[in-house]
Amino acid sequence: MGLFDQTAADGWQPLPLPHAELSLWPHWLAQDEADALLAELRATIPWEVHRIRIFGREVDSPRLSCWIGDKDATYVYSRTRFEPRPWTPALAALRDRIAQACGARFNSVLANLYRDGRDSMGWHSDNEPELGAQPVIASLSLGAVRRFRLKPREEATREDVLGIELGHGSLLRMAGDTQQRYVHDLPKTSAAVGPRINLTFRWVDASRR
Numbered sequence: 001m002g003l004f005d006q007t008a009a010d011g012w013q014p015l016p017l018p019h020a021e022l023s024l025w026p027h028w029l030a031q032d033e034a035d036a037l038l039a040e041l042r043a044t045i046p047w048e049v050h051r052i053r054i055f056g057r058e059v060d061s062p063r064l065s066c067w068i069g070d071k072d073a074t075y076v077y078s079r080t081r082f083e084p085r086p087w088t089p090a091l092a093a094l095r096d097r098i099a100q101a102c103g104a105r106f107n108s109v110l111a112n113l114y115r116d117g118r119d120s121m122g123w124h125s126d127n128e129p130e131l132g133a134q135p136v137i138a139s140l141s142l143g144a145v146r147r148f149r150l151k152p153r154e155e156a157t158r159e160d161v162l163g164i165e166l167g168h169g170s171l172l173r174m175a176g177d178t179q180q181r182y183v184h185d186l187p188k189t190s191a192a193v194g195p196r197i198n199l200t201f202r203w204v205d206a207s208r209r
């Protein structure tokens with residue numbers, strides 16, 4: 001698995017985020033490959049509505065999701081325990097390529113489908129204990145370009161918010177103290193946007209819980 005060495009030959013662009021580690025590879029997948037993957041995942045993933053807890057109240061999450069991974073990669077999210085669905089051949093192949101690009105290993109992926117601009121994800125960080133203190137999380141985006149934002153966990157002013165447009169086929173790598181220091185979201189947009197799929201690959205160790 002080894003080190004994450006950025007070289008001039010690859011497409012990683014480091015993004016400015018003090019005390020954290022964030023890089024974007026804007027066109028990690030070529031257009032035709034990204035098109036095919038978007039169509040396949042939309043049709044084959046068993047999309048479901050996850051229930052999440054907000055201010056103590058359980059509500060439908062405003063997007064469709066599916067947790068996929070190794071059998072032992074169970075995950076407690078918003079106080080709900082998710083048993084992973086098995087890898088499909090396409091997702092397993094993708095996992096291995098993304099592991100290679102990111103210099104990390106992954107045993108699970110959270111797939112999200114944002115049907116249109118009304119679907120979103122609120123401020124949170126991926127800091128569940130089973131992910132460990134400094135997780136490497138790889139985020140692949142397909143479909144409509146949406147804005148992804150990060151802000152410091154504490155005392156954020158408007159200037160502290162970093163917005164990144166995540167385009168079709170882009171790969172975002174979050175590592176180091178990114179989850180400890182920052183929260184991130186995917187806001188709604190009033191623009192007429194089509195569907196978007198986002199895959200966040202993670203390493204879950206259920207024994208850390």
Ligand SMILES: O=C(O)CCC(=O)C(=O)O
Nearest residue numbers: 110112121148186198200
């Ligand atoms: O859709 C995205 O780009 C982010 C999704 C996310 O943060 C998550 O699933 O934890």
Ligand SMILES: [Mn+2]
Nearest residue numbers: 124125126184
């Ligand atoms: Mn997240």
